[in-house]
Amino acid sequence: MKFECEKTLLASAIEGVSRAITNRSAIPVLEGVYLKAEGFNLTLTGYDMEMGITTTIECNVLVPGETVLEAKLLLSMVSRMPAGDVRIELTDEGQAIISGGVAEFEIPALNASDYPSLPVTGADNTMTIPTSMMRELIEKTIYAVSQDDKKPAHTGELFVIEPGSLTIVALDGYRLAIIQRDVECTRDIRIIIPAKTLQELLKILGGPEDPVKIDANRRYVVFTTNGYTIMSRLIEGDFLSYETVIPKEKRTRVVVDCRTFINVIERCSLIITERLKNPLRITFAEDKITVRCQTPLGKVVDEFPPVKLEGDPVEIGFNNRYLLDALRYSKCERMALEINGPLSPVKLLPEEGKDFIYLVLPVRFKNEG
Template identity: 85%
Template sequence: MTSLKFTCDKALLSAAIDGVSRAITNRSAIPVLEGIYLKAEGFQLTLTGYDMEMGITTTIECNVLVPGETVLEAKLLGSMVSRMPSGDVRIELNNEGMAVISGGVAEFEIPAMNASDYPSLPNTAAENTMTIPTSMMREMIEKTIYAVAVEDKKPAHTGELFVIEPGSLTLVALDGYRLAIIQRDVECKRDIRIIIPAKTLQELLKILGGPDDPVKIDANRRYVVFTTNGYTIMSRLIEGEFLNYESVIPRECRTHVVVDCKTFIDTLERASLIITDRLKNPLRITFAPSKITVRCQTPLGKVVDEFAPDKMEGDTMEIGFNNRYLLDALRYSKCDKMLIEMNGPLSPVKLLPVEGNGFIYLVLPVRFKNEG
């Protein structure tokens, strides 16, 4: 086993361990993948976490006394370093194959794994696609990721579709019951459609830095690589056919309603008190010019609640909704007011910002039992 010895600022090391640990699975079939790969050379330490699908690496400053590499159990290393007193932490390998981790008067010894057993991250050969500000990346993911499918019936829908076109980036998420689309103008000359696993995007959100920090995106047909805030996140893409989402967006609309989101959310939350995972009865919502009425009945009880729309045009309409799907769309929109467009009790309901084309959300209605 190679020798290795370095000292590093505790806060810097702890943050780096935390960041790369996001790519590590606690119960891997390959024990070495439960560890963080550490490589010290020159004046820097490179840390890597990898689960064969996604890899996260970062490089930090450190004082390398003896260059080398090792793999240390991620959870244990993270817990030890985070609890060290502030100042420098020292890590070195001894002749018995143990890593000695010390800070202040505290000293731990843990087994070191062989660095040569650690699989290399693939050479992705991903091409530069675009660079966008963190604020844009964060908003686009946060406003859509709620609609990604959790179950694996169609693997393509457990990720988000990135439609990259010259001058434009569109993100699409859907799970068969709802759909979220957001499009932004960006500087980009490429034309490629890729499906990125939801897990990769969730971990990217946690690693993103300040709003003006750049996020560099490289992609090809097999991999995507995000570089931001001192980290590189490499991920395999999901293969398969994504739904032709443009074909399901309703073009017609018989009823337009503008609602205050907070008022609607409060009303839906009250009505949801009698809905449980076992008693998933739909909300029966009547949209009329003077009031929106929300009704629900389950074995736990019955509720009727109402509020006035800001504005309504078109036919009065009664539609059944899954409470969570409607609540998610209103909450994740982060809007004060929303425009709801309907075309009939069984047609997808469209939710839009009142101004601009910030996003499109669709929610499928629920058919009432007495309607066959």
């Protein structure tokens, strides 16, 4: 095998497919990038047995062939080559010579025949949406995905795909994020996509109007966008029936300026640490919102005026990080908090409309029964 490829193009492709590669795999060949040169193209693949990423770029193929090269080392070498073309050549002794300008490396090549084939997913076309929508849907929900493997289904995001509608749900037992968009879908299916797959998809997405094609069945999802194909196994298991936990009523509705609220919470969080996770005690009243906290490091009181408050005054406890995440990831100027008492989940929405729904569970104060 021997080929030449423009350095920047090659480095970008290696970096893209390497997002599916783990550095400490039980199968050594999976720590490498699979390269196949034929015709006028080079196809690159990264795979960790759960997620695979492939892309094809133009190159000058002098001798067709295939090989596997250690991903991290290959990317470091190619990205540090001088501008221009990079040549990769496989010797009869199983070595790979990587050269650019006068620089030349020689590293061991792994046996391409040991590299596992990506599964034939059989996934059916489901929808095509613009990158801007895909990015928004993930960024506004991924923060609420569970980090606890005890409930594997909640370590991913639920995609509820119906004709004309896509709903995405993430939850971790303490907060919940739901976002829905009207889109043209050709399927009616509910799937749970691993958070890791969606996080890597975010890094690969192209321009705002670039299409993202989504194919899915009961076992796999396949995203095709920006010259890449990302294949992922789905998470099996039962996702919480999220519709049943959304409060239907409210006793208090308060509209806040998000930037002001974030600034106050950040100040009050200065005395909260990983070891000292005391809750924020927040009082919502018609003329002011008061935020208090006390830990062994000290105590703090801060306040700011609401934009508007309807209903009863209420005092409620919050985990500072959960409340901050909801305010930050909403990317809203103003948000409405709908509260049905100090122990009921708090619903957070845009001031107008239902662009998304966030829920945050309150924290019970120690002096309460």
